[in-house]
Amino acid sequence: MILPYALRLVCLCLATFFLVHLALGLAAWFLTPAAIRLARRLRARAAARLLLALRLFPATASGLLVAGVCVPSYLWLEPRTAAEEVSLASIAAALAAGAFWAISMARAFRAAARSMRYVRRCQRLGRRTQLPGEISPVWLLEDAPAILVLAGILHPRILVSRAVIAALSTEQLAAALRHERAHRFSRDNLKRLFLLLAPEFFPLSRRGAALERAWSKYAEWAADDSAVAGDSFRSLSLAAALVKVARLGPVPRWSPLVTCLLNDGDLPARVERLLRGVPPGGSSAPRTPVVAVSATIAVLAPAVAMMFRPETLHTAHQLFEQLMH
Amino acid sequence: MRSLRIAARNGYAKILIEQGPDMRFLKHRFAGSNPASPASLGPLEIAVMELLWEQGEASVHDVVGKLARPLAYTTVMTTLDRLFKKGLLDRRKAERAFVYSPRLSRREWEHKRTGDFVAGFLAAPQTSGELLISCLVEAVGQQDEALLDELERKIRLKRKELYRRGKA
Numbered sequence: 439m440i441l442p443y444a445l446r447l448v449c450l451c452l453a454t455f456f457l458v459h460l461a462l463g464l465a466a467w468f469l470t471p472a473a474i475r476l477a478r479r480l481r482a483r484a485a486a487r488l489l490l491a492l493r494l495f496p497a498t499a500s501g502l503l504v505a506g507v508c509v510p511s512y513l514w515l516e517p518r519t520a521a522e523e524v525s526l527a528s529i530a531a532a533l534a535a536g537a538f539w540a541i542s543m544a545r546a547f548r549a550a551a552r553s554m555r556y557v558r559r560c561q562r563l564g565r566r567t568q569l570p571g572e573i574s575p576v577w578l579l580e581d582a583p584a585i586l587v588l589a590g591i592l593h594p595r596i597l598v599s600r601a602v603i604a605a606l607s608t609e610q611l612a613a614a615l616r617h618e619r620a621h622r623f624s625r626d627n628l629k630r631l632f633l634l635l636a637p638e639f640f641p642l643s644r645r646g647a648a649l650e651r652a653w654s655k656y657a658e659w660a661a662d663d664s665a666v667a668g669d670s671f672r673s674l675s676l677a678a679a680l681v682k683v684a685r686l687g688p689v690p691r692w693s694p695l696v697t698c699l700l701n702d703g704d705l706p707a708r709v710e711r712l713l714r715g716v717p718p719g720g721s722s723a724p725r726t727p728v729v730a731v732s733a734t735i736a737v738l739a740p741a742v743a744m745m746f747r748p749e750t751l752h753t754a755h756q757l758f759e760q761l762m763h
Numbered sequence: 764m765r766s767l768r769i770a771a772r773n774g775y776a777k778i779l780i781e782q783g784p785d786m787r788f789l790k791h792r793f794a795g796s797n798p799a800s801p802a803s804l805g806p807l808e809i810a811v812m813e814l815l816w817e818q819g820e821a822s823v824h825d826v827v828g829k830l831a832r833p834l835a836y837t838t839v840m841t842t843l844d845r846l847f848k849k850g851l852l853d854r855r856k857a858e859r860a861f862v863y864s865p866r867l868s869r870r871e872w873e874h875k876r877t878g879d880f881v882a883g884f885l886a887a888p889q890t891s892g893e894l895l896i897s898c899l900v901e902a903v904g905q906q907d908e909a910l911l912d913e914l915e916r917k918i919r920l921k922r923k924e925l926y927r928r929g930k931a
Contacts, residue, residue: 670925674918681914684907709914713921 439529440521447512449524450758452532452539454508455500457761459535462496463639470645474652482659483624489653490629493646497636506742508758511751528761538637546634550591552693553627557589560597569598571608572615578603584686588618588697591627605686610679613665613672614699620664621697626657630695658701662712670715677712680705804851807834807842812851812865812872820864822857 473492477485564579582599596618638646666672823840846852854861
């Protein structure tokens with residue numbers, strides 16, 4: 439098929455994304471069971487980070503490669519001539535990548551829209567208030583069913599109904615609110631959005647979904663750890679709060695981007711864990727992960743330098759030419 | 764008061780629903796449309812399937828030797844052949860004898876059995892579907908309550924332990 443310059447660039451980007459994502463997705467697919475096994479031996483926060491990184495790795499790395507190598511080499515080295523022939527295989531790969539992205543983006547936008555609608559509705563029905571002894575305000579819903587959730591993506595808000603406040607003691611409510619604040623501090627709703635945006639490893643694979651479920655569990659555990667900060671009485675209060683909220687009845691899941699106090703089916707494991715005594719959680723004060731940032735810079739800086747060398751771009755361009763024709 | 768009873772006999776699952784003063788009898792033959800339907804298995808067939816899930820594969824001779832009660836070779840051979848025809852077993856020829864292996868894992872079989880039961884039930888008039896869902900919700904609710912009671916008991920014990928330790 440003959441395509442003009444700009445469409446060839448789009449086709450090249452999508453086809454490259456498809457192929458690289460397929461290869462990296464296959465690697466991630468093989469690594470998933472081992473990562474889930476390894477996560478059991480790590481602390482909850484480290485386990486959640488590992489699983490999230492593995493789930494997002496294929497899409498992120500493929501996107502970076504397309505943006506960092508594919509686009510510059512094409513713009514720099516491809517002559518702006520008239521239309522050129524593009525192979526059907528490349529077009530098929532580009533269409534497949536386009537379809538994956540369309541599905542993921544539709545899923546993410548739908549969830550984000552539902553989340554925003556839900557927040558707006560709660561803000562209309564509720565009022566912003568400062569509960570006694572609490573450091574940050576919450577949105578109080580007077581007539582709503584029993585809910586204690588964190589809703590919103592960039593500026594998440596804690597929404598709590600009068601029924602929950604009435605059911606919990608002061609310590610239990612404080613523990614439950616600390617749990618939700620830990621989710622807000624970890625930006626878990628934003629991470630959920632990224633998970634929705636990342637396409638599955640490859641068509642018909644379910645391991646990406648399994649990784650997301652495992653991440654969700656460890657994210658809850660990490661928030662529990664932060665909320666109790668190694669204190670046995672706080673652990674007890676949080677465990678009691680979980681059971682009391684569960685007794686108030688099931689809470690409908692409005693959107694995957696709304697974090698509820700109770701995750702699906704994880705209650706017994708969480709309560710048992712809290713009663714066993716959880717390890718001290720991370721501090722809620724902002725801290726700079728110096729080691730992680732340094733390691734990322736140490737790995738990325740040479741890679742970026744290599745990427746922008748003329749020889750690298752020439753080689754990449756030759757490869758892309760073979761891919762396209 | 765609504766109740767639900769299920770009786771299995773001769774490859775039939777007979778479902779008796781009592782709902783208030785009405786009494787409905789639904790007779791659903793699971794084995795009819797689907798030859799691999801697990802609900803149609805008899806006790807000997809289930810025993811043979813259990814053995815094959817454990818062993819992986821076995822010949823007629825192996826199965827005869829491992830069954831809990833002594834049975835004639837031809838009886839076991841017929842049973843294995845029937846299971847093969849129902850689509851539950853695969854077979855290959857090894858030294859003039861067939862070696863049988865399960866086509867479905869135990870989990871797949873249980874999943875299919877439950878699926879067939881629910882599908883059969885829901886295919887009946889609307890009230891049956893509603894009744895099944897209401898029974899399931901009730902059963903899950905009772906289990907949830909029991910679970911929450913148990914968790915609360917553990918929390919109380921832990922609280923006592925912590926206060927005892929605090930005083931000491």
